[in-house]
Amino acid sequence: MHANKPENFYQNVTEALAQPDLKMIIRRTTDKAETKRAEAIANFPEFEKARQQGQKVKDHTIKYMDHYLAEFEKNAAAQGTIVHWASTGEEASKIVLDICRQHEAKKVTRSKSMLGEEIGLSHALDNSGIERVETDLAEHIIQLAGDPPSHIVWPAMHRSREDVIKLFREFHKDPTYSEEITDLVRSARRDLRTKFLTSDIGISGSNFLLADSGSSCTVTNEGNAELTITPPKVHIVTAGIEKLVPSMAHAVPLLRLLTRSATGGEITQYITFHNGPKRPNDADGPEECHIVLVDNGRTKMLADGMEEMLRCIRCGACMNHCVVYKHIGGHAYGSVYPGPMGSVLTPHLDSLKVANKQTHACTLNGRCEEVCPVNIPLPKLLRALRAESWQKKYEPLTNRYVVKAYAQLAKRPRMFQFVSSCGVVFMKLFSRQGWIKSMPFTGGWTRNRDLIEPESKTFMQQYKASKKAKSSGGR
Amino acid sequence: MDNKRNNESRERIFNAIKAAAPTVSMDLDIIQKEAQDILAESEFARPKLLAEDAPEALVNRINAGLVIGTSCEIVASLEDLPHSVNQFLNKYSLPPELKVQNVPKLQSLNWESLSIDVDLQKDNTVGMCWAEYGVAETGSFVVHSSPEMPILLNFLPLYLIAVIPKSKILHYMDDYALIASEIANRGETPRNMCLISGVSGTTDIEGVLVQGAHGPEISHIIIVEDQ
């Protein structure tokens, strides 16, 4: 599957909506995640307080980011970690590749990291001829399929069991011929086990960076991060600078929020703090440890007044609850980060010019903000990006004219009401049994779904009628 | 490492942060106080435990099925471990062999007919580790890497038995964070500190939970009274 581009958003959406099973496949996972999250929150009456605390941890760290970054650098170096700085994704990828080349690495294992995707590390490794082994099961599936990820927690959610059966039969050395999901997972277990143990370098992301100890923290349910990191001689961490928290005690409230919001579990099975290379005589562990701290647009978000977005702990709850995401899936966004959080992030990681359409796809229903464990006001941030996009004249001319015409109309109530009444009559002409299948000027909507028939009267007509009825009833 | 490039990037990032938030105080006391104040809220922002007593809360959590793939039992003393292990192996119809962590308190026990040194690189094995701590809030055990603790012991076997001294079971993750900070103050931070709460699982295929994705499929915690 080719990777979609953010600038082709409308075309990507058209293609996604034309896939007959996609919506069903996506909803199978997102609906379950939604239900399980609701249960987890119901069982955690202190959630609101935890959420406020989580927000405070992130806001505090962002406020003193330079202080905590310097602390982290000092303490990580004291543990024996080599700290690298990268302003851009390209630079970060190059640093990782250089380390791999220095160690003449032939094979690297990777545990899931959205930052790794963001900085284009997969492609960089593939292009360098180094064998890249994705060890998270979902990443393993999409690596075999040649797909980009479609969700930040379940990157392979767009792939059905039938797809996985085909892929494993084609690529696994000792594949299963069973169609049971348990057997498919076992097949991947067999295939990946020797790769874990023979890798030259393990590359991971980091869910949290602890400033007071220089530690990085990985959080997984599969345990693949530890298997990726421990056997090879070298461990490389790539992490965005916003992953900082002051200490392990400050990571704890975020850990409580992360799992409940992501999968509806109470805690992930494996939380590991990595503190540099192995100590003398340690039974296992890498001899060398590098960490690449990546900016890639994050300081720009600070400068642009988007610092609230730096609170994001990548739980995916906003996309699981997003009506747009549930219809079009992750690939349509054309970015590593889909859904509401992606629509705010991508304009900063790429540019607003190429990713402004995503900001308009939002219905502003506020569900994402409601479920975000660190209270990120996603609709507000999206509206700010829309305003910026308008100021910079990124919208197509037709849209600009329509909005301007609407603004003129909205300033003239009588004219507005007259045009609305005509609109209702016009729409009724195309309606059959309460639905409009097609109508001039609405192709964008009716191409993939029907339009509901409007009420017989406009809102103002109904409002006046009800007011009149009330006043005559009261007499 | 290209030091020149690295320093330039570092400077660029710090300058950009300073330019974006120029008014922020850099008074260390203020920063530390703010950070401490946030932690003071933890008491009101964490879940209730299933019992007041930490070991009881941990057992209740596991027995309620809230810790994936995990069972537990309490034994009176270390000498009871071989018997418990035998019962575990019988329950899952496993051969009389496992990898017992190389620590004297476990190695010195009377394992009788059990072989205690299997090759973990083979799949389908049983491992047994000595956990440093337990955490009631999450049903976790905590292991620290060391010369006697290969981290892979906890991730390669298909079955994992963890032994936790009862006195080392903590109420909350926050309590463990405090201990970790004390260890750091003594300059003894191990390379890895792993909080393990259940078994290796995945829901990546059609959202169906499968245990034993890469590591253990079944885990058993044995709490030892007399430690």
Ligand code: SF4
């Ligand atoms: S924006 Fe909020 S809900 Fe969305 S991924 Fe980030 S933390 Fe989770």
